[in-house]
Amino acid sequence: MNPTPQPDGQVRSDICGPRPGLPDPRALARWEEALLCLRVFDTAPIIFAVFDRGLRYRAVNQAAARASGLSAEEMIGGYGPEVLPGIDPLGWERPRRVLATGEAILDEEIIGATPADPSNPRIWRASYYPLHDSTGARIAVGVTAVDVTDERRAQAERDLVLRRLRLLSRASGLLGASLDLSATLREMVTLVVPEFADACELYLADEPCPPGAEPDPPLLRRAVWAHSPDLPRPSPDLPLPPPDTRSNLTGRQVGRVFLTRQPVRLDLDERLPDAPDAPDAPASSVAALFRHSHLRSAIIVPLLVGPHCLGTVGFAVTAARPYREQDTQTATELGSRIATAIANAHAFDHQRTAALTLQRALLPRDIPTLDDLDLAWRYQPGTSGTEVGGDWFDVIPLPAGRVALVIGDVMGRGLNAAAAMGQLRTAARTLARLDLPPAALLTELDAVTRSIDTIASVAYVIQDPATSTLTVANGGHLPPALRHPDGTADLLDDPHGIILGVTEQTFTETRHRFPPGSTLALYTDGLVESPTVDIGEGCRRLLRILTETADLPTTADRLLTLLNRNDGNDGYDDDVTLLLAHARRGRCGRFRGR
Template identity: 40%
Template sequence: MGADAYAFLRDLARGLQPRSDQLAEVVLQRLRGELPEVWRYEDIAALAPAALSEEVDTVLDFLERGRDLSEVTTPPAAIDFACRLAEHGVQISELLRVYRLVHAGLLHLLYEETGRLTKDPELINAVTIALSAMGFEYVDHTAQQAVVAYQRARDRWLQRRLIMINEVGTRIGTTLDTARTAQELADVGTAHFADLVTVDLLDAVLQEEGTYPALGPQALRRIAQSVSDGSRDSAVDTGKSLAYPEGSEPALVLATGQPLRLGITASNPPTWLEEPADPGGALSAHGIHSLLLVPLWGRGNALGLAQFFRGQSADPFDDDDLLLAQEISSRAAVNIDNARRYTHERSTALTLQRSLLPQHAPEESAVETASRYLPSGSRAGVGGDWYDVIPLSGARVALVVGDVVGRGLQAAATMGSLRTAVRTLADIDLPPDELLTHLDDVVIRLQRAEERGTDEISATCLYAVYDPVSRVCSLASAGHVLPAVVAPRDASASRAVVFPKLPIGPPLGLGGLPFETAQFELPQGSLLVLYTDGLIESRVRDVDAALALLRGVLAQAPASLEKTCDALLHALLPSRPVDDVALLVARTRTLDTDRVATLDLPSDPAVVFEARTFASDLLAAWGLEELAFTTELVVSELVTNAIRYGKSPIQLRMILQSTVTCEVSDASSTAPHLRRARAFDEGGRGLFLVAQLTQRWGTRHDREGKVIWAEQLIPCALAE
């Protein structure tokens, strides 16, 4: 009976060969009813008839020839069908279900045909047993080959996705620029799986740090979009404001933070998917039929919305595409939030820093100055570079440049503290080395005040004092690069440029280490160029090469200090410097000899009259007779104090610039102080009178003793 059953099956298969297409169509209709979700993929639906036809032919050929299963291979179209399922992310269980349904349908048709051809119950039973055994063996054999092909295709698909995810990590967030990051998200989307991508950010997110949307419809701004063919026609409308109606799909995605996959029909598109959400009719131009709405959330707050569109040339988005879009958008959202936070902090730090720097070049009789501050162009943020020009007593001027280690608001705030401290210390006329010693103490106190775990505060500073009377520059450095000195212009086109070999002390904040003041003369018209290390440090050249370039620029420096600053920055810096740069260029001046007069005095009260006469005559020569009474009183008090409380030698010096300065020096280091005299005190009112009659007064110390000085403003009428 077994031989009869197999012979019957051979005849049955041979008779069904001409009707194989009909059998395949019957099974195909059953599959479409049982697995409608598989047929939503156009390429799978197009491939299924050929795959099923090849499968039916292979089964009938196997029954007709009675071949060994080891000789049977899964048809190529069926292998391709399995690979397509894998690429679309269809689960392997669906592939196995397809195989079960196909072969169950074929067995059913073969059983029916057997019953039509014979009524012998024993033959029918034998054929049924043989068909069942052969069918299960065939399905196991061919399904195994299909599963292997499916798994290989799935592995390749997953590898491509992994490569794409890795690419996302390198292509998105290359800068800390919000718009650039949004555009990178759009470009990555169209490069891999979408025909059109748009990125909308909330206006509140773009405007201010810490501002997040409230409930209800929110205004958004189209910040970026990209088209898969590389055209930018639709990108011209980026920057437009738009608002999605409350209750619409985009509004729902923004409110809940949950992504959404939508199908779009040309006959009935969503009402919200119109201008300005579809600038230039880009959606209709690409035949968009599938859409992913993915929220951009950063640190638990909504930032905006990314939309991914597919046109007629591609299959609709599936769940795997939605997961991929979420992964890409999630990474982009973190970078966008970082960018906006960085932009806000950088803007705040830069505003703070610029507000703390000198707002305009001060008018000084000692020097002419020009300056530049250039923030870094890197993502490191604004640093703590600063410069300052501080008027001192005796027509002198202090030139300061410094650099706080670190970036951001902390560096800018520390810079402000140090600049204030330098100005305060400069007001008491400390020598450069002593000033840096006190500034070192300030930095140490700031370090102790900082919270644990924060970066330790450190800074460098260069403090120089120029005296236009003696033409002497006194300078001390706390770990800071030394200035360049440019000789005055002469008949030759080139000017001599030197970098003085002076001692450099330790950076501020180490404590307990000494600083040293160096002195050198500067001829009138010399340039003193102070700068921070950002001007000469570079990744493409060493410091020596930068100093040589600096020397070359200064040797040919134009007469204008402003143009000199521009020439230095242009020659030494790239378009986006990696570090902040502070630059201060000063041209020295010398006071005319007829504007400075000195008188040596013995330690004798009788010379007070001589000092008053000297001052009165000098004012007359300067055409400032109206200041004579006040000046004589000031001179009388200062000379009397020096004779009574100081030591010889005593000297009176008078200086004329925008003010009239009276200075009395002696060899004593004891400083006077202002006090309020009681009703019956015979003395103690001298300095009080000086303070009331002059604009400023003070004391400065040097190695030979001290100088008490007082300044009077020149009335406008007299100055003219």
Template identity: 40%
Template structure:
């Protein structure tokens, strides 16, 4: 039989062994004698109630209750404990600081040989704190058991200590299959190494790791990959030392799939938006085809080629039938360098001919995409009857292929081919749809380029036919002229010039510019040119002539404007009469090197209506130059017009040079690149050239 333990040892042991949730609270340990006198008062009691031991030792324990409380409850609890039964209850004590404090107490009798009667050992704790801890424990137990989130507790060696039912269901393994094992041992088909590294980081730093992705397969669903969002928090003892990790996991596979699909949708939309701004802006056939290829790599495919009907590439109309095969011109290819795939494929500019039975021809004839999601030996063998390229492409890693015809306004224009290598997945239905959208945009742009070039050529032919074919100036007047249409990527305008013989050996020098582009502008230009010739031959005064041109424009169904410059020049006297209707002023270069722009009222463009036109007279010395031009010669992007006019006059400081050379020099210096607008230029030198190189007016 064991000897009874002294009261002091019982109190010391109780203080050391208080565990569970009680161990997380400041607990007062008080001992009384059999009559209720306090005989022990530990440090915890002093912290809880504020009394030093000498304040309470020898007093009855009931004296510590709230003065206004019913003390009978406290005495009853103590008497019950003293009779041999343990009790629990709640009492209101009086803190030394002068305020009430609700306590939960646990009291039990303790035999005490020294005092000859049973003593009472009392534990006391703050009632509010005790209830909070009990509630937290209950919440944890409920959360662990019922939460749909997978929860695991692991020790510092990252071995499972406990898992909840939700995690058992996620992993397809019972709790006993987890306990004592590490993640890599339990689930070898997930990225366990990354997860354990994250947990070690939490143990080392104490900083939680949130939303780390675990991916792979578990026994719960061994045939499909899953994604889990994992968070890890360090568990510490009261001294702050790490004792383990709590892991929480949520299966986000469906959300991840939705996010992936949404992200793919955003990428497709962004690609289509970029296609709208990039493809076809130039109205150039070759550039449009290359833009499609460049845009699709690498966003959609590893390599892309774009082939246009050879007839279309040569400027002819596309053929309507493909029964006898097809000839295609390669106008787009990406990437141009650094790809083993594109090294095998035919280079840019090559014309490729395919028989009626070839996949290319069939795709064009059907006007439907042609897809080989998986390039296998059977598919390669079928295609290799026409070319060895499929087998070579497979050797370079191509595993998926599709062709999409370029169709616009009912016309087949060509085909775009898409190739995929690893790590790309095989082409799917979404990829076919996206490729079709890109091809449709490119096809419309290619057809727009076709229609534009057709109209452009028509306008150029029309405009050239309406310009004077043979200019015959009167004696005493030397003439040179140039017409430069806008570049292929800009529409032809309505610029024109003319020299009209007048009575008395005079000449009318004309320069006009119809505002607008294309066939309509060229047609109006021709109408105005014919009207001017007819009216000038009637020797109509310049201001009256401009009023008649104004009326001609007013008769048009669609309102149009035109600038106009009319100079009546008498070579015999050097006298010139100048009339402007919104046109740039003529430039004059005199034989002594004096160069200037004629100061004459600018007037308003023809077609504005209600304008009174005026004339300006000046007399030029023999050998003087008159330079008439349209705004295409002097206008330039991001350049001031006065600066450009200064450049023009600066090029006229050598007035005795041949006029043809002067015209070429002006265009070469002022328009070194392709013209954004039409350019018309007319130069006239006044006076006869004597054999000695001097000039004089007729009859002088």
């Protein structure tokens, strides 16, 4: 059996009792155990402390004294919050809760500064547990704590590195998300603020600056100024330069970074008194803005694409999270991605402008005046940020008062599509002047399409006023829509061939009545299809408008509203081409287009 200690200090056992006149060996063992426990308490590498019900220190070990920067004598008997006032108040609420409830609290973190290092707060993981007397009454609370500051800081560093890597990954993903410069810059700024900066400012040069060039003076356009919503809003009285204004940045940090192509990290507390060195212009307004926004640290990096500098981007933060040296590398990487996005947008814009100029030059400008048809047409390129496609239409007079109406769409975008469109339009006009039937013309045009290694959809229609008919051949294009004189409308969805340029094929043609009062609509897919509206729904909308409106210009304008061009989710991402032909007799036809 195990010996059982008694309140009088004796130990009774069923086996034997103490011998008269000799020390009880089991009592000596208990003293040795008690001394050992005291040594463990005092020399343990973790903090041990005991507080009475008034939160006064009753016992501390050497680790607790070292962590506090005080001696055990200075701590014993002292009121905890007064002995260590730099500890988070929550650290003192927990022992009170333990004393009140009798329930232990395990592994909770507290933060605070002690006299050992008052300027460097530490983090401890602490446990609190109740201590009872022999009657079971709660008389004190024991606390054990382990300093986890270095562990938490290392974890914070790892988390910061991961956040920065994710930030750079998302920035890389934006490079191809949009080719519209304004949209790209908005997305980049939204990504950077407030993840990496509380404020962001971007300057662009009118032209890329080659290596060795030193513009005098360096004039840059302030393209972006964005700040976190948590910062104070700038005062209306603050004389800030308006967006897109050009500033002479001679002698200022932005100008220096632009000319030297080297990043710089700034302590704004030191720079703000020297207004000319603040990363903005004019200096006085920038100094006032930075003080007003409590910005205290900044990094400015050049926007480099190869050897050329496109401008600069500056990032600034408040004193709550000042930039460190390693943040300069992150800022430089962000600047590189922003510069690449800007260069891509500029290159795309140049190509899109060239393709759009070519395409518009190839579209018919001198539509003939016709005796029996009123015409209206509309052409709109895809929204900014998309490449120009290969849409075209044509109106070609034929012998005996007949008219050929053509609409086509070359697959692909950009200069290649526009150039292929020009070749096919020229071929179609040449073949039409041979007065070939529609099916035969498409067969020949299919051979031309294959010879220039492209594919296209084409609808070719001959209107004959003598018979009031339309003869239609369709090579994979959307079906023409016909509004009848009684106001009803339907699609001429006859069997037709596949798109031109795929394989050698023979086309068929169909004939439809086209009496006075009828309206024919030829269109490309950009009119009736978007990422959220399928072709079937778009065609139903087209027929509805045709039945509701008889006036040709009004009909053309309304058809352009089939899809909401200003809605980012339902907007056009393709060119739109529309040709309307309305049959009239006894008067000269009219032409309306744009």
